[in-house]
Amino acid sequence: MSFSTTSPPLARALAERSYDKPTPVQAAVLDDEAAGRDLLVSAQTGSGKTVAYGLAMASDLLGEAERFERAAAPLALIVAPTRELALQVHRELAWLYQHADGRVVACVGGMDPRREQRELAAGAHIVVGTPGRLCDHLRRGHLDTSELKVVVLDEADEMLNMGFREDMEFILESTPETRRSLLFSATFPRGIIALAKQYQQDAFRIEVAGDEGGHADIDYRAIRVAPGDVEHAVVNVLRFFEAPSALVFCNTREAVRHLQAALLERGFAVVALSGELTQNERTQALQSLRDGRSRVCVATDVAARGIDLPSLDLVIHADLPNDPEVMQHRSGRTGRAGRKGVSVLLVPPARRKRADMLLHLSGIDALWGTAPQADEIRKLDHERMLKDAVFEEEETPDDLALAQALLAERTPEQIAAALARLYRARLPSPEDIIDPGEVRSRTRDDRGRDHARDARGDDRSERLRSKPGKSSARHGMAEPSVWFRAAIGRRKNAEARWLLPMICRRGGIDKRDIGAIRISDTTTEFEISARVADSFAAKIQRPDKEDSIRIEPLPHAPQAEAPPEKRAHAPRREAGDVDRATRRDDRPRETARPKHRGKPDRDGGTKSTDDWAPRKKDKHRSKPGHTGPAVGVTAWSTKAAPGKKKKKRRG
Incomplete structure (x- = not known):
């Protein structure tokens, strides 16, 4: 018709x-x-x-x-x-x-x-x-x-x-x-x-x-991902398909903001759409997608209603939709007007049943699998480079003159290698992803060995899932290492999950070359394998277009940081502090409360807070430099019955 x-x-x-x-x-x-x-x-x-x-x-x-x-x-x-x-x-x-x-x-x-x-x-x-x-x-x-x-x-x-x-x-x-x-x-x-x-x-x-209807041209795929690898799976799916335009759906505004920041940090041209944006901001974001300035849009369901992008070939469900109708509305953004499209659902193990139900109620037969691996993406990059349109363009006299000048100064292999580096430089690096099925079977078959490895700090995947403001679970490397410091810390919302790819990009290294990451209030100290430390130190000196975080080597390895609860009660001791109390007061101190709040050892001294945890029922501390009880202060006795307090005599 x-x-x-x-x-x-x-x-x-x-x-x-x-x-x-x-x-x-x-x-x-x-x-x-x-x-x-x-x-x-x-x-x-x-x-x-x-x-x-x-x-x-x-x-x-x-x-x-x-x-x-x-x-x-x-x-x-x-x-x-x-x-x-x-x-x-x-x-x-x-x-x-x-x-x-x-x-x-x-x-x-x-x-x-x-x-x-x-x-x-x-x-x-x-x-x-x-x-x-x-x-x-x-x-x-x-x-x-x-x-x-x-x-x-x-x-x-x-x-x-x-x-x-x-x-x-x-x-x-x-x-x-x-x-x-x-x-x-x-x-x-x-x-x-x-x-x-x-x-x-x-x-x-x-x-x-x-x-x-319009969904006949949509290829549905369901990908198993570990709970901490959803963000990395989004990166690899985007890199695997390399669609002219892609739409990534999240369920909340906060998730949209977080994922947009993560993709921007990795080098993607990405915009966000959520209900908190003004109409002018939404219009500008959509226009940047239409004219090709941006290639990825992270959005909530309501904000993405009515988006019609002619080149939108990929939809990713970073968060599973709430019902089948929402999934169809999301997926319907692609596969329009006769174009083929792909709709990818990222499914953590705990959400597998819900994903099966959504697909069943929608009448969709999705292809299940794992996220694309870094090696697969690099292989595709090689194939895409060989087929790049730049090789099909007609050479101009200026191009030929420059080519002759390059051949006079460099070998063909050097020129080709430089071209490959330039091609890879504009591509975000793929992520290493763990198959949740492999993790589950490994812990079930050899749980004791896994626990021992975790205690040594050898599980690299834990670094990728470290909580904001916390140091990496790994505290050392089996090989010689060199320590570096970045001028950013907790006060500027430093997190290991985005510091790690930034360090890799700035220094041109792999995640396997990074050891412990320790985040303090204003700085972050991290460990680099000695094999790549020299090249890393040279590359971080170059200016970076994406961030201006200063990175510099440390002269020596830092000491392990004490837990926060111990740091709060640890004494501040300097050279010459040992006899300070004796010089100030010659009165006998047999019953004096020790400066270090710990249990007495057999030699009559005290064990430091590194060996003993502080007593939970102590409510007061002595003044700095004073080893006896605070004068005029009522202290709770650790041996008193609950609800009762015992006063110490003044003097």
């Missing part, structure tokens, strides 16, 4: 966009049985439903004419749940009706309402907007609905989920009873059925099966 049944100006616009065959939902709304009737349509995201209702209402708006008359009160009203979706619909209808001289006006939240008021006053044939902003214009008398012939509710189920039921009812009650209503929804929950019964008349119901 072709688009021959549409009006000539719309057929011309479709031909210019290479629309030669309608999608199933487009064919259904153009069927003779659906002509002129209210429609209740179930179609998935990416199935071409925007063009579908644009074609379906053409006969009501234009009739037999090929062009619109001068714009006045709007003839059609389209309601969409989010700003991005409304603006996308605005763009689609603008090109579809451009040869019919159609004027399309958008009214969405976050934009200047006075400008929208002026555009409505100037006249419009079609108005597209979000529920809240449209209701505001209706209440203020800026939107005239007396001439409406068609009302479209796009993604009506999502508007119900977002709490727009009262707004939708207010809009529908403000329209003429003779208007035609087209209701598009991914699913038909009870709320949608009730809305259709109340505001539609003899609606013609159309259901497009998921396999026949």
